[in-house]
Amino acid sequence: MNTITLRHSWSKWQKIYVLNGTPPATQWVGLEHMSDKAISKETQQAEKDASGPRSVMRILGLFEALARATDGLSLADLSIELGAPKSSLLTLLRPLVAESYLSHGKSRYRLGPRIFRMSADILAAHKIRTLIEPYVEQLAERTHETVYFAVLGSSEPVAVAIEVINSAQALLYNLRVGMTFPLYQTAAGNVLLAYQDKESQESYLRSIKAEKLKVDEFSPRVPLSPSELRQRLSDIRKTGISISIGQWTPHSGALAAPVFNADGSLAGALAIAGPADRLQSNLEQLTTVLKNIAAAASGQ
CATH class of the missing domain: 1.10.10.10 (Winged helix-like DNA-binding domain superfamily/Winged helix DNA-binding domain)
Incomplete structure (x- = not known):
C-alpha cells in the first residue's frame, strides 16, 4: 500500500x-x-x-x-x-x-482519458462487428471452415477476434469471440502488423525476442528472424494475403486478408482457419474467395 x-x-x-x-x-x-x-x-x-x-x-x-x-x-x-x-x-x-x-x-x-479511449474502442468494435457480420457469414457459407474477423488490441499489440463463426465440420479449428493471437505468429496478426506504420512495426519487433520466431516442422517457411518477418510483412502488402500453416498451432493453419475503411485505413483482418491439410488442398480456391469477400467488405 x-x-x-x-x-x-x-x-x-x-x-x-x-x-x-x-x-x-x-x-x-x-x-x-x-x-x-x-x-x-x-x-x-x-x-x-x-x-x-x-x-x-x-x-x-x-x-x-x-x-x-x-x-x-x-x-x-x-x-x-x-x-x-x-x-x-x-x-x-x-x-x-x-x-x-x-x-x-x-x-x-x-x-480520465484512458476511460474515454476505452469507450471509443468499444463503440468502434461494435460498429465494425455490425458492418462486417454479413461478410463473415458469406465467407463461412462459401468455405465451410471456421472464419473470423480480427482487429488490433487497444491496450496491447495482439490480434483480437471480434466476430467468429466456427465450422460445422467434425474436424475444425474452434475459436471464440475475444480470443487473442500474437501478431508475429498468426495470419491475421501478420496482416494487422503489415499495415501499421514503419515506426510501430519496428517498435513491435524490438519488443519480441528473436527466439520466439520459431519454425514448425510442418512449415519451413515461417520467419526465423525479425528481418525475415519484415520481408513477410512487405509481401503481405504486395499480395494482399497472409498464409500461415503450422506457424502458431501444429497441423492447423489460417489465411487472412485486410479489410479497409472508407478512408483507406485498416479496419481489420478477415480470416479462415482450419486443419492444415484441408487448407493446403484447397489453398488456391480459399485464397480467391477470401480476397474477393475482403475486397467487397472494403467497398472495392
Whole structure:
C-alpha cells in the first residue's frame, strides 16, 4: 500500500494526509471515535476490500457514478453514492488516478482519458462487428471452415477476434469471440502488423525476442528472424494475403486478408482457419474467395 500518513496528535482531532500522486486528500477524524487501533483496523479493512470481488463492483460503480456527473464528484459524494467508506474508496481511487482512468483536481474526481479511449474502442468494435457480420457469414457459407474477423488490441499489440463463426465440420479449428493471437505468429496478426506504420512495426519487433520466431516442422517457411518477418510483412502488402500453416498451432493453419475503411485505413483482418491439410488442398480456391469477400467488405 503506497500510502504516506502523517498524524498530528491533538487533544481532540487528528488530521490524516494521504499521498496518492495527486494533491493530498484531507480527512478529519475525531479521536474520541477513532483510536490508533481503530485506525489500523479500518486501514486493514480498506486493503481487504480493495483486493476482493467487492472492489470490482465498486470500481464499476465509480465509473457509472462519474459518467453521470458532468462536473465530477468529491470523495464525500462518492462515499454517499456508493455507500462505501472513504478509506476503502481512496484505496481504489489512487491507482485509477495514477493510471489515468480517473482524473483528480480541485477535490473532485472525473473520468480520465484512458476511460474515454476505452469507450471509443468499444463503440468502434461494435460498429465494425455490425458492418462486417454479413461478410463473415458469406465467407463461412462459401468455405465451410471456421472464419473470423480480427482487429488490433487497444491496450496491447495482439490480434483480437471480434466476430467468429466456427465450422460445422467434425474436424475444425474452434475459436471464440475475444480470443487473442500474437501478431508475429498468426495470419491475421501478420496482416494487422503489415499495415501499421514503419515506426510501430519496428517498435513491435524490438519488443519480441528473436527466439520466439520459431519454425514448425510442418512449415519451413515461417520467419526465423525479425528481418525475415519484415520481408513477410512487405509481401503481405504486395499480395494482399497472409498464409500461415503450422506457424502458431501444429497441423492447423489460417489465411487472412485486410479489410479497409472508407478512408483507406485498416479496419481489420478477415480470416479462415482450419486443419492444415484441408487448407493446403484447397489453398488456391480459399485464397480467391477470401480476397474477393475482403475486397467487397472494403467497398472495392
